[in-house]
Amino acid sequence: xxxxxxxxxxxxxxxxxxxxxxxxxxxxxxxxxxxxxxxxxxxxxxxxxxxxxxxxxxxxxxxxxxxxxxxxxxxxxxxxxxxxxxxxxxxxxxxxxxxxxxxxxxxxxxxxxxxxxxxxxxxx
Numbered sequence: 483x484x485x486x487x488x489x490x491x492x493x494x495x496x497x498x499x500x501x502x503x504x505x506x507x508x509x510x511x512x513x514x515x516x517x518x519x520x521x522x523x524x525x526x527x528x529x530x531x532x533x534x535x536x537x538x539x540x541x542x543x544x545x546x547x548x549x550x551x552x553x554x555x556x557x558x559x560x561x562x563x564x565x566x567x568x569x570x571x572x573x574x575x576x577x578x579x580x581x582x583x584x585x586x587x588x589x590x591x592x593x594x595x596x597x598x599x600x601x602x603x604x605x606x
Contacts, residue, residue, distance in 0.1 A: 484508035491600030504563040504580030518589035523576035
């Protein structure tokens with residue numbers, strides 16, 4: 483069964499950095515490498531926001547809120563997804579989740595597998 487497990491969250495001060503990891507299991511190398519993968523976040527009382535995604539060709543997309551500060555990457559040999567977060571702000575405080583697209587080979591925007599989340603807290 484496909485499973486995602488996040489790690490790397492924690493508490494940092496404004497301007498600090500964190501690197502999140504998302505380890506995938508239940509995938510073969512070819513099935514994972516073909517997946518569009520994403521990071522989402524959700525703060526209490528707010529809607530879930532996609533903060534980055536990366537396709538099988540390593541093309542990436544970010545919303546303006548994190549562009550230039552966050553970098554998504556993947557290591558297909560390790561079935562692992564990363565999110566490097568720099569210049570963190572208090573408004574980045576949220577639970578961060580990784581997710582795998584339902585489709586193979588392209589980003590459909592339908593996310594079928596989710597991790598349990600890792601908390602990021604940024605203090606001023």
